[in-house]
Amino acid sequence: MIKEKEHIKTENNGPLSLYSEEDVQRIYKRTLFIVILSQTFGGAGLAAGITVGALLAQDLIGTNSVAGLPVFLFTLGSALSSFLVGNFSQNFGRRYGLSAGFITGGVGALGVILAANIHNIPLLFLALFVYGAGTSTNLQARYAGSDLANVKQRATAVSIALVATTFGAVAGPNLVTPTGKLAEAMGMHPLTGPFMLSAVAFILAGLIFFIFLKPDPLLVAKEVFKSERQSSNQGNTTKLYPTINKIGIFSGATILILTQFVMTSIMTMTPIHMAGGHDHSNLSAVGMVIGFHVAAMFLTSPITGYLTDKYGRTVMVCASGITLALSGIIASLTTGESILMVTVALVLLGFGWNFGLISATTIIIDSTTVETRAKIQGSVDVAVAITGSIAGLSSGVVVAYTSYATLGHIGSFMAVLLIPLILWSRSKNKVKANQIG
Numbered sequence: 001m002i003k004e005k006e007h008i009k010t011e012n013n014g015p016l017s018l019y020s021e022e023d024v025q026r027i028y029k030r031t032l033f034i035v036i037l038s039q040t041f042g043g044a045g046l047a048a049g050i051t052v053g054a055l056l057a058q059d060l061i062g063t064n065s066v067a068g069l070p071v072f073l074f075t076l077g078s079a080l081s082s083f084l085v086g087n088f089s090q091n092f093g094r095r096y097g098l099s100a101g102f103i104t105g106g107v108g109a110l111g112v113i114l115a116a117n118i119h120n121i122p123l124l125f126l127a128l129f130v131y132g133a134g135t136s137t138n139l140q141a142r143y144a145g146s147d148l149a150n151v152k153q154r155a156t157a158v159s160i161a162l163v164a165t166t167f168g169a170v171a172g173p174n175l176v177t178p179t180g181k182l183a184e185a186m187g188m189h190p191l192t193g194p195f196m197l198s199a200v201a202f203i204l205a206g207l208i209f210f211i212f213l214k215p216d217p218l219l220v221a222k223e224v225f226k227s228e229r230q231s232s233n234q235g236n237t238t239k240l241y242p243t244i245n246k247i248g249i250f251s252g253a254t255i256l257i258l259t260q261f262v263m264t265s266i267m268t269m270t271p272i273h274m275a276g277g278h279d280h281s282n283l284s285a286v287g288m289v290i291g292f293h294v295a296a297m298f299l300t301s302p303i304t305g306y307l308t309d310k311y312g313r314t315v316m317v318c319a320s321g322i323t324l325a326l327s328g329i330i331a332s333l334t335t336g337e338s339i340l341m342v343t344v345a346l347v348l349l350g351f352g353w354n355f356g357l358i359s360a361t362t363i364i365i366d367s368t369t370v371e372t373r374a375k376i377q378g379s380v381d382v383a384v385a386i387t388g389s390i391a392g393l394s395s396g397v398v399v400a401y402t403s404y405a406t407l408g409h410i411g412s413f414m415a416v417l418l419i420p421l422i423l424w425s426r427s428k429n430k431v432k433a434n435q436i437g
Contacts, residue, residue: 019224028148031217032157035145036164038208042102042138043298044168045109045201052176053128054271054396055286056116056191060124070128072393075264077108077132079385085133085140086378093216094144094374095209098137102206105134109199116189131195134202136385138165141209143377146365147217148224152309155362159305162358166298168201176287221370244376248367251425252360253380255317257387258418259356262324262411263349264388265395266331267293270346272396273404274336289343296350304358313366314422316359321418324352328415332408345408356418 019027053070061069081101089097111127114120145161146154179193270293271286308316327348334341368376398407 019220019227024148024220024224027215027217027220028157031148031213032145032160034208034212035141035161037212038098038102038205039138039141039161039164040167041201041208042134042141042168042205043165043201043294044171045102045105045134045198045205046138046165046168046294052191052194052271054268055275056112056189057124058272059189059191060116060119060121069125069393069396072389073125073128074108074132074135075385075388075392077129078136079132079382079389081105081133081136082140082378082381082385084378085137086374086376086381089140089218089378090372090374093219094147095213095216097374098141098144098213099206099210101133101137101140102202102209105131105137106199106202106206108133109195109202112195113188113192113199116192116195131198132385134198134205136381138205139384140378140381142361143365143374144213144217146361147221147370147373151366154365155308155313155358156302156305158358158361158365159301159303159308162298162354163301166295166301171291174287174291177284218370218374225370244369244372245367245429247425247428248363249376249380251421252363252367253383254421255320255356255360255363255418256380256384258414258421259320259324259353259360260384261387261391262328262415263297263353264391265398265407266328266349266411267346268392269395269399269404269407270331270342272399274339274342285339289339289346292343293346293350296347297354298350300351300354301358304354308359308362313359313363314426316355317422318419320352320356320359321415322352323348323355324415324418325412327352328408328410328412330408331411332405336404352415 053074057070081104085097085101088100108127108129108131112124112131115124115127142158142161146157149157175197176194179197180190181193183193183196184190267290270289274286274289304316327345330341330348331345334345336342364377364380365373395407398410
């Protein structure tokens with residue numbers, strides 16, 4: 001608890017607290033705990049759209065060429081949600097933004113269940129769009145853990161938020177068959193089972209943030225920044241405060257966009273590639289492969305965060321490019337029946353995405369200030385989500401008119417672009433630093 005004597009008064013917000021270093025660290029640790037708890041459920045909600053979204057659309061619409069449409073729709077919804085959650089969080093705090101995003105995603109999952117069971121295609125499309133709010137909020141939650149982290153803790157803080165997603169995200173795909181049987185026993189379409197899990201998981205994740213994320217880490221960070229600046233001005237010190245680094249924001253955003261495109265496009269079409277058409281008899285195998293993929297996306301986060309903080313952002317971006325390129329090559333050489341090789345390709349895809357996400361996210365945090373950070377983060381995630389929607393839709397078209405192997409080659413080429421991009425960014429920042437110096 002913050003001592004009463006530390007309270008001051010502001011005109012608009014009532015009591016405002018000045019936080020000691022011990023207070024900040026205590027709130028930081030509490031925030032990480034709440035993020036871990038919420039993300040455990042959020043990860044389970046995320047898994048449904050990844051695992052069976054394409055298969056559900058294929059069943060209801062009856063063609064492979066639109067198999068990427070579900071990913072297009074819920075990532076398009078994710079784009080809108082990213083913008084709204086980012087701006088809402090900037091103005092009112094992470095608590096309201098994240099809870100609203102998750103609960104909205106849960107409502108979307110309920111809509112998917114209804115649409116599939118009454119075979120209403122327009123409602124399915126709308127519900128998938130709304131479901132995207134949960135997907136974007138799941139990723140935006142990674143920023144909450146870093147609001148009160150210092151420079152050497154940022155990548156680690158992001159990684160802790162991401163690894164929490166693993167528990168639910170790995171369990172989710174492997175519950176495809178059990179939840180499908182439950183849905184079937186209830187007289188519903190079997191592929192709506194995972195969306196039943198998503199609805200419950202997203203809503204629970206939102207309620208955890210709403211009830212327990214107090215005090216709000218972003219609002220605390222703003223208060224600390226303001227009080228430090230006021231103290232500096234009163235003391236006539238010459239302390240320099242961080243400013244926005246546009247090169248860093250651009251490079252971080254572009255890295256996120258490229259990694260998201262490669263990961264989403266290959267991941268989206270892998271269940272179709274494995275199913276080989278309309279044969280859904282190996283749903284358990286699909287769930288297992290996606291489970292390993294999602295585990296690779298999130299489970300290695302603490303290691304990635306540690307390496308990013310210790311060896312730098314550039315090293316991990318290069319590692320991301322190499323790993324994603326290798327994944328695309330293996331995927332292009334693998335048949336759908338080769339479960340082992342498909343698993344290897346998808347695990348490497350998850351690793352590469354994780355390397356890129358954590359390093360690029362940290363670059364963006366480094367390049368922004370607390371006064372604009374959430375808004376910029378939300379705007380960047382809009383671009384990432386739109387990229388995901390394009391990747392999801394175009395991947396189905398590419399596979400329908402060429403092949404899964406071609407998709408793998410395209411992914412490899414785009415992954416390699418990460419290396420010259422981060423080297424260019426590093427060079428530009430060095431030149432800028434020398435000019436300032």
